[in-house]
Amino acid sequence: MRRALALVLATVATLLAAAANAAEIKVISAGAVRALIAGMIDDYSKETGHKFDFTTGPTGFLRDVIATGQHADLIIASAPLMGELEKTGKLTPGSRNDLGRVGMGVVIREGAPVPDVSTPEAIKQLLLKASSIAYTDPKLGGTTVIHLMKLADRFGITDAVVKKGVLATGGDDASEKVAHGQAEIAVSLISEIVPIKGAKMAGPLPGDTQLWTIYASAIPMSSKEPAHARAFIAALTSPAMAPRWSTGGFEQVK
Numbered sequence: 213m214r215r216a217l218a219l220v221l222a223t224v225a226t227l228l229a230a231a232a233n234a235a236e237i238k239v240i241s242a243g244a245v246r247a248l249i250a251g252m253i254d255d256y257s258k259e260t261g262h263k264f265d266f267t268t269g270p271t272g273f274l275r276d277v278i279a280t281g282q283h284a285d286l287i288i289a290s291a292p293l294m295g296e297l298e299k300t301g302k303l304t305p306g307s308r309n310d311l312g313r314v315g316m317g318v319v320i321r322e323g324a325p326v327p328d329v330s331t332p333e334a335i336k337q338l339l340l341k342a343s344s345i346a347y348t349d350p351k352l353g354g355t356t357v358i359h360l361m362k363l364a365d366r367f368g369i370t371d372a373v374v375k376k377g378v379l380a381t382g383g384d385d386a387s388e389k390v391a392h393g394q395a396e397i398a399v400s401l402i403s404e405i406v407p408i409k410g411a412k413m414a415g416p417l418p419g420d421t422q423l424w425t426i427y428a429s430a431i432p433m434s435s436k437e438p439a440h441a442r443a444f445i446a447a448l449t450s451p452a453m454a455p456r457w458s459t460g461g462f463e464q465v466k
Contacts, residue, residue: 234260234261234262234263235262235263235437235440236262236263236264236265236437237262237263237264237265237285237286237437237440237441237444238264238265238267238283238284238285238286238436238437239253239264239265239266239267239284239285239286239287239288240267240268240274240277240278240282240284240286240287240288241266241267241268241274241287241288241289242268242269242270242271242274242288242289242290242293242427243268243269243270243354243382243383243384243404244290244314244355244383244401244403244404244425244427245268245288245311245403245427245460246268246384246404247384247403247404247406247407247460248403248407248456248457248460248462249266249288249448250266251456252447252448252453252456253266256444256447262440262444269352269382270348270352270353270354270355270381270382270383271289271290271293271352271353271354271355272351272352272353272354273352273353274289274293275293275296275353278297283434283436284432284434284435285431285432285435285436285437285438285440285441286429286430286431286432286435286441286444286445287303287429287430287431287432288311288427288428288429289427289428289430290355290425290426290427290428291310291425291426291427291428294308294428294430297430298430301433302432302433302434303430303431303432303433304430304431304432304433304435304438307429307430307431307438307442308428308429308430309428309429309430309445309449310426310427310428310465311426311427311428311429311448311449311457311462311465312426312427312457312462312463312464312465313424313425313426313427313462313463313464313465314401314402314403314424314425314427314461314462314463315401315402315416315417315422315423315424315425315463316356316359316399316400316401316402316416316417316422316423317399317400317401317402317405317413317414317415317416317417318335318338318397318398318399318413318414318415318416318417319346319386319387319390319397319398319399319400319405319411319412319413319414320390320396320397320411320412320413320414321390321391321393321396321410321411321412322391322410322411322412323412324412326412326414326415327397327414329414329415329416329417329418330415330418331418331419332367332418332419332420332421334418335363335367335417335418335421336367336369338397339363339364339367339369339372339373340369340372342376342396342397343376343396344376344377344378344394344395344396344397345373345376345377345378345395345396345397345398345399346377346378346379346380346385346386346387346389346390346394346395346397346398347360347377347378347379347380347386347398347399347400348379348380348381348382348383348385348386349379349380349381352381352382354382354383355383355401355423355425356383356386356399356400356401356404359399359423360373360399361373363399363421378394378395380398382404383398383400383401383404383405384400384404384407384408386398386399386400386404387400387404387405387408387411388408388411390411391408391409391410391411392410397414399417401425401461402416402461403460403461403462405461406459406460406461407460426465427462429445429448
């Protein structure tokens with residue numbers, strides 16, 4: 213994979229040539245791409261010498277951080293949040309790139325019996341029968357907990373789900389809690405299940421219970437390193453990186 217990244221960097225040499233010295237690039241990102249982007253940053257830093265300040269969190273946290281005017285050279289967020297930011301006029305026109313889309317799945321502990329998650333009714337029964345359910349603290353406004361509560365309301369089981377709740381700081385933390393036996397199941401973004409040791413996806417949410425979320429990047433008008441931010445995104449979105457996105461739980465945006 214590092215060889216592939218090196219080839220990608222060669223294709224963006226003209227962008228990197230804009231600044232000869234190593235730069236520090238501030239990235240504010242949704243937690244959904246945390247593991248994937250962190251790995252790419254490590255490889256990219258070794259190839260270029262650039263340093264990264266990488267901040268992640270659920271949607272609500274990300275919205276609050278950005279609203280405070282905290283400096284960022286690059287923002288990675290869900291499409292709905294990116295749409296909000298575009299309306300502010302604070303993003304560089306034409307800098308948005310859709311990175312990929314990711315669905316949601318049911319998390320179980322590695323080695324645990326795999327439950328039926330093939331139909332909406334099966335999901336309802338699983339939520340009712342589970343002894344505990346890990347999910348992002350609703351106060352943080354994460355994509356997964358918002359959708360989970362909508363499903364619970366649709367099934368008429370909100371009170372039952374809330375009573376079983378084990379609050380987490382994000383989807384990855386919810387998966388961690390299942391992996392460590394602190395909760396029986398969780399519902400999380402697939403990209404926040406795949407990298408967690410000890411956690412396993414029982415299956416994706418079925419049919420119309422599924423929620424696909426597109427994640428996109430954009431460069432703020434206030435970016436201090438726009439050329440380097442563009443070069444980094446060019447590397448991330450190159451065909452050579454497609455297998456890494458796929459392994460991380462993402463699909464190409466169609």
